[in-house]
Amino acid sequence: MKDFWNERYANEEFAYGTEPNVFFKQQLDKLKPGKLLLPAEGEGRNAVYAAAQGWEVTAFDMSVKGKEKALQLAKLKGVAITYEVVGVEEFKTDEKFDAIGLSFVHFPVEIRKKAHQNLLPFLKVGGEVVLEGFAKAQLGNASGGPKKESMLFSIEEIKEDFSALEVKLLQENTIELSEGNYHKGKAEVIRFLGVKP
Numbered sequence: 001m002k003d004f005w006n007e008r009y010a011n012e013e014f015a016y017g018t019e020p021n022v023f024f025k026q027q028l029d030k031l032k033p034g035k036l037l038l039p040a041e042g043e044g045r046n047a048v049y050a051a052a053q054g055w056e057v058t059a060f061d062m063s064v065k066g067k068e069k070a071l072q073l074a075k076l077k078g079v080a081i082t083y084e085v086v087g088v089e090e091f092k093t094d095e096k097f098d099a100i101g102l103s104f105v106h107f108p109v110e111i112r113k114k115a116h117q118n119l120l121p122f123l124k125v126g127g128e129v130v131l132e133g134f135a136k137a138q139l140g141n142a143s144g145g146p147k148k149e150s151m152l153f154s155i156e157e158i159k160e161d162f163s164a165l166e167v168k169l170l171q172e173n174t175i176e177l178s179e180g181n182y183h184k185g186k187a188e189v190i191r192f193l194g195v196k197p
Contacts, residue, residue, distance in 0.1 A: 001062065001108070002062045002063060005042070005061070005062065005063035005065070005066060006063050006064060006065045006066075007065075008065075008182075009042065009043055009063055009065035009066045009068075009069055010065050013180075013181070014043050014045070014069065014073070014180055015042070015043060015180050015181060015182050016042065016043065016045060016104075016179045016180040016182055016183055017045060017178075017179045017180035017183075018043075018045050018048075018073055019045060019049070019179070020045050020046045020048075020049035020050075021045070021046055021103040021104070021132060021179065022175075023103070023130070023132040023189075023191055024046050024101050024103050024130055024132065025046075025049060027128075027130045027193060028049075028050060028053065028055075028099070028101070028130065029053070031098070031099060031128065032098075033050075033053055033054035033055045033056075034055065034056070034097075034098030034099070035055070035056045035058070035095060035096070035097045035098050035099075036050050036055045036056065036057050036058070036097060036098065036099050036100070036101060037058050037059075037093075037095075037097040037099070037100045037101070037119070037122055037123075038050075038057065038058070038059040038060075038100075038101050039059075039060060039061075039088055039091065039100070039102060039105060039115075039119060040060070040061050040062075040088065040102070040105040040107075041059035041060065041061050041066070041070065041083070042061055042063065042066045042069075042070070043066055043069035043070055043073065044059065044066070044069060044070025044071070044073050044074060044081065044083070045073070046101055046103055047059040047070060047074070047081045047083070048070070048073045048074050048077050048079055048081065050101075051074065051077075051079035051080060051081050052077055052079050057081040057082065058081075058082045058083075058084075058093065058095065058097070059081055059082065059083045059084075060083065060084040060085070060086050060088075060091050061083075061085065062085065062086070062087045063085070064085050067083045067084075067085050070083050071083060088107060088111070088115040088118065088119070089111060089114070089115065089118065091118075093122060095122065096122060096123070096124045096127075097122050097123055097124060097127060098124055098126075098127050098128070099123075099127055099128045099129070099130060100119055100122065100123055100127070100128075100129045100130070101129075101130045101131075102129065102130070102131040102132075102133070103131075103132055103133075104132065104133055104134065104144070104145070104183070105131075105133065106133060106134065106145070106146050106151045106152070106153075107151075108151065109148075109150040109151060112151075112157075112161065113157075113160070113161050116161040116162060117161065117164070120162075120164055120165070120196065123196045124196065125196050125197070126195065126196060127195070127196050128168075128193060128194065128195050128196075129162060129165060129192065129193070129194045129195075129196075130192075130193060131158070131162075131190075131191070131192040131193075131194075132189055132190070132191050132192075133152075133153045133189065133190055134146070134152050134153065134187065134188065134189055134190075135152060135153055135154070135172050135188040135189055135190045136149055136152040136153065136154050136188075137172070137188035138152055138187055138188040138189070139152060141185065141186060141187055141188065142184075142185060143177050143183060143184055143185035143186060143187040144177065144179075144182050144183040144184070144187065145187070153190045154190075155170055155171075155172060155190060158170060158190055158192050162192065162194045164196070165194030165195055165196055165197070166194065166195045166196075166197050167192070167193070167194055168193040168194065168195055169191060169192060169193040170190070170191070170192050170193075170194075171190070171191055172188065172189070172190050172191075173188075173189050173190075173191060174186060174187070174188055174189075175187055175189055
C-alpha cells in the first residue's frame with residue numbers, strides 16, 4: 001500500500017487537488033477551532049485548509065511523498081502543520097483532539113474496525129469525528145475509490161466501528177465529486193458525524 005501511495009503522490013500535480021473535501025470543510029466551519037487529527041491525510045489539502053482557519057493540526061500518513069506534498073502546500077499557503085509518516089496502527093500521541101477528520105480513508109478490511117476504534121481514545125469528550133468515504137454502491141463508478149467491495153463502507157459498518165460515539169449524522173448520498181484527477185464525477189458516499197459522549 002505504501003508504494004501505491006508514494007507512486008500516486010510522486011507527480012508534481014496534486015492527485016486530489018489542493019482544496020479541502022467539501023463535506024469536511026462544511027462541518028469544520030461549524031466548529032470552534034481547536035486541535036485536529038487527520039489520519040491518512042495524503043497530500044494535506046484538509047490539513048492546510050484547517051490550519052488556515054486557526055486549527056492546530058496533527059496529520060499522519062504512511063506515504064513519505066504525501067508528507068512532502070503536504071508540507072509544500074502548507075508553505076505555499078503560509079501555515080504550519082505537524083505531519084508524521086506512520087501507519088494508523090503505529091500512530092501514538094498523548095494529545096487529545098477536538099475533532100478527527102477522515103476523508104476517503106479506506107483501510108484494508110482486516111484492520112478497518114480496529115483502526116477506527118484505535119483513533120477514538122485520541123478524541124476529547126465532546127469531540128467530533130467527521131467522516132466521508134465511498135459506499136459499497138460506489139463499485140463500478142469511475143469517480144474513484146477502492147476497487148474491492150470489502151474496502152468500501154456500509155452504514156451498518158460505520159455504525160458498528162464507531163458504536164462508542166453518539167451519531168449526529170449517518171447517511172448515504174449520491175454526490176458529484178470534483179477533487180483533482182482521481183475523484184471526478186458521480187459518486188456514492190457515506191457521510192458520518194459522531195460525538196464522543
